[in-house]
Amino acid sequence: MERSVQGAFGAVTIDGKIWNQIALRPIIPIGKISLALDIVFYIDQDGNIHDDEWDFSSGEKSKNSIIDKIYYIRYGKNWDPFYFQIGALDHVTMGHGILVNNYSNTILYPQVRKVGMEAKFQAFGLDFYGFTNDFKENFGLTGLRVSGPAPGGIKVGGSIALDRNQYLGLKDSDSDGRPDLVDDFPNNSNYWLDTDGDGLADVLSEELDIDGDGITDTLDSDVPGWPLDTSIVLDTDIIRKPEPLNVDEKVRSISALSFDVSKRILTEKNMNVSIYAQFAALIGETTDPISGRDTTLGTGIIPFGLSTKLGPARFNFEYRMMPSGRFEFGYWDRSYEIERATFTSTNAGSLTGADVGQIITKDSRLGKFGKQKGYFSTLSIDLGSMIGASMSYQNLFGQQWDDTSNSFIEDRNQSFIASIGLKKPISKITSARWYYQQRNVPNPFEFEFTESTISGYRIGIKLGNGMILNYIFRQSFRDIDGDGKVNGPEETINMTSIETSFSF
Incomplete structure (x- = not known):
């Protein structure tokens, strides 16, 4: 097989969104082995690059990004x-x-x-x-x-x-061990629970009503304008979502x-x-x-x-x-x-x-x-x-x-x-x-x-x-x-x- 380069351009749907695609696939013969790389960029209408294929923020993500560049190695x-x-x-x-x-x-x-x-x-x-x-x-x-x-x-x-x-088949965008399907913050590895779905993580001090029942959980220094040094518990029956699956701990x-x-x-x-x-x-x-x-x-x-x-x-x-x-x-x-x-x-x-x-x-x-x-x-x-x-x-x-x-x-x-x-x-x-x-x-x-x-x-x-x-x-x-x-x-x-x- 001779050395060659295949290219492609066009559009592709990823997670329901249309991305423009530019791809180069060089084919490199090494003796009887053929190596083909898949160097691809996905760009949205605002010029943003889909970074899942180019994520080198950690050792694990760097390894995965490098592996993704292999189109095939064949003998x-x-x-x-x-x-x-x-x-x-x-x-x-x-x-x-x-x-x-x-x-x-x-x-x-x-x-x-x-x-x-x-x-x-x-x-x-x-x-x-x-x-x-x-x-x-x-x-x-x-x-x-x-x-x-x-x-x-x-x-x-x-x-x-x-x-x-079998849990390894689930996508985990932020690599926190909690699959996107059960992660309320799939792109933030620091948080994963938002019981009332208001966009504030349960562990944040700004979250004053965890279960969204309209009752402030506790009156304390986290409440703006609270003048006392003491805390008063108002909601004694806070319902919380259970901890989601962590694939790093459960098999x-x-x-x-x-x-x-x-x-x-x-x-x-x-x-x-x-x-x-x-x-x-x-x-x-x-x-x-x-x-x-x-x-x-x-x-x-x-x-x-x-x-x-x-x-x-x-x-x-x-x-x-x-x-x-x-x-x-x-x-x-x-x-x-x-x-x-x-x-x-x-x-x-x-x-x-x-x-x-x-x-x-x-x-x-x-x-x-x-x-x-x-x-x-x-x-x-x-x-x-x-x-x-x-x-x-x-x-x-x-x-x-x-x-x-x-x-x-x-x-x-x-x-x-x-x-x-x-x-x-x-x-x-x-x-x-x-x-x-x-x-x-x-x-x-x-x-x-x-x-x-x-x-x-x-x-x-x-x-x-x-x-x-x-x-x-x-x-x-x-x-x-x-x-x-x-x-x-x-x-x-x-x-x-x-x-x-x-x-x-």
Whole structure:
């Protein structure tokens, strides 16, 4: 690969605000290694620079800002015997996907920039694979897999995955340990509590009425014009918001292991057929919706799986079982970084406009799944030489928690994922892709959005003189108010980017 520089300019949406973008991405070959940097400036209409990417105010923030400049470091291709890539991870799957299936660390880019790694190599007659989601999290989410041949033409494999602290997925702008979702002062590391929402921190002497009930808490020297040396307590029943989560002090981890066996039963020209089976266990705790207490996570079994390739088509079919529930197939998927940790809120009684709540991790919600079984299928097909498409569908049936009746009922647990895109340019359209995902809902075809819903598209149009106009849109959702539903613009995450890229 030759040394080159790619550039881009345009506009991008970050946290609901439009920023002008200027980016340079130099590609530097070092032997068989390719290093690409991502040097980007986001500038608003007033000329202010988005400083998250250029924050050197502390050692930790300096480290993160430097890591963010890595677009990728790559050796080889992912089908080579030895391969590694540091940077964006878009389609991470381990084995047949019972634990990690199409995980991506770019789903919140550019609002959240993650620099992960995946690598694979062969040694001792075995295949080794590993990944981590983000070096800034110091190996927050990590997966390892080993597979190899066994007698009789059988291939066996084992995988482990660990998220050492699911709270690391929450944005903390001021690095005070309190995530922005529960930090009343997300850009000030000195304060994080404002019970009555009046803009004054509870600990400030100027805050004379902490709970906003109209009664001055204490008459003392902090009150302007107070003439006495003594203090008089007026409000004896001050209601305060609880201390928010501090991710530097509290950890909630989840791990998992899986085993699989497979065998190729037919190999012909442009055709092969394999069968496989998988077992996985999630290790950790979830909340029992009946008792409200913690209970152990469950297991998932795929006693029979079929994988076929016939010319341009690939088809998979699986029979799936959750013997005790409290499990999710493909737990680490494309939307994991959104569902990893979210917020649930309740109104704090008499507090004026103050909502209090707690951070809810994805594993804590698995208790809603009871004993279930059903099937999963996926089809990928090339429509001629121009278009590629894929579709996946899961249909499980069994016990599922119903919030209305406060009991387990018999219901369906369905997922639907689809994508279609160009394989090569058509006239001036250099690239085009559309995708949609919704997982673990009673009926995905009602298109009622949840935090597992992701959709988007990307179109590239050739302008001439080596310049390409890229239009990128992605929509996802986050349940900010914790009511179990996503609605309104505050809970919709729209990422729009219009950029013109070029090389020189």
